[in-house]
Amino acid sequence: MSRQQPEQQAPPVQRLRVRYAKRGRLRFASHRDFSRSFERAVFRARIPMAYSSGFNPHPRISYAGAAPTGAASEAEYLEIALAEVCAPDDVRASLAEAMPDGLDVLAVADPAAGGGAPASLSDLLQASRWTLEVAAAPDETRAAVERLLAEESVVVERMTKKGLRAFDCRAAVVAVGVVEGDPDRAGARLDLVLQHTVPAVRPDDVLTGLTRLTGLEVGPAPLLTRVEQGPLVDDGDGPPRVGDPFAG
Structure with a gap:
């Protein structure tokens, strides 16, 4: 008997880039600690995330250039993929309210807003x-x-x-x-x-x-x-x- 194939998720309709800070004692949070906190935050904020396909779907979040554990930062970045089009300012406000103090969302931007194909965040x-x-x-x-x-x-x-x-x-x-x-x-x-x-x-x-x-x-x-x-x-x-x- 063949194994049932997992449901294929719809492709994202929008990608947003997030700038956030690690401050105070939260600078000692590891990248894994932060990623768990952020995933909980997008759930609490009811951000309409796009999900990966497969047997264990997870929200589409791409991290880039994370600072080492123990370093504070005012310039950390990640990218989220959404299942619905959202205003960047609304997403920023919702995430800022859902994140713990010390892991602070500073800005959210739509890289496609200016037209054309944007460069990848990592580049x-x-x-x-x-x-x-x-x-x-x-x-x-x-x-x-x-x-x-x-x-x-x-x-x-x-x-x-x-x-x-x-x-x-x-x-x-x-x-x-x-x-x-x-x-x-x-x-x-x-x-x-x-x-x-x-x-x-x-x-x-x-x-x-x-x-x-x-x-x-x-x-x-x-x-x-x-x-x-x-x-x-x-x-x-x-x-x-x-x-x-x-x-x-």
Whole structure:
């Protein structure tokens, strides 16, 4: 007796892109924790999701460029596929009400609104801009950054799911500098632009490189915050910058 074939789901009629933030203690939520929270939120908000076909249908949600666990972010992105056409602002308001505090929906956009075929979300997320708050003094941190930028290659190691891997953290650094931080807090703040590479170089890899190269003491728990993520834009007016993936 042949096994009954699963019901085939109708194709999505609309795709929306969502920008969200991970703040406060919720920066320690893993990607799996977030995906469960988001799926519960779309159910509570009654978003008319499109579902995959197969014996275990699940809502069509595509995640891209997630920040590492422990890092805060103001620029996380995902894409949802819908079974009905919805106004992006209505979806944003419904999701914002359904999400837990600290996982905050900031914007929702329809990539097809401008006409034509939009670029894939993963193709648009080419670089990230980060702020890194470290324990070292600003002058000491500035000297360490200058030393890093003078190097052609700085190899660091990090344990991954596939074992210990080596990364050239310098190759991914587009720009980095020390900026004015909170005068009431000790330490220094770095402004870092990282190009997304394969394998991925994380901001903590850059801090590891600074320590290995110069002995910089960054402290036991540097605060890492992604403030932008998007296309890497080089318009000839200063160093390359991170663009808005919702623009255009």
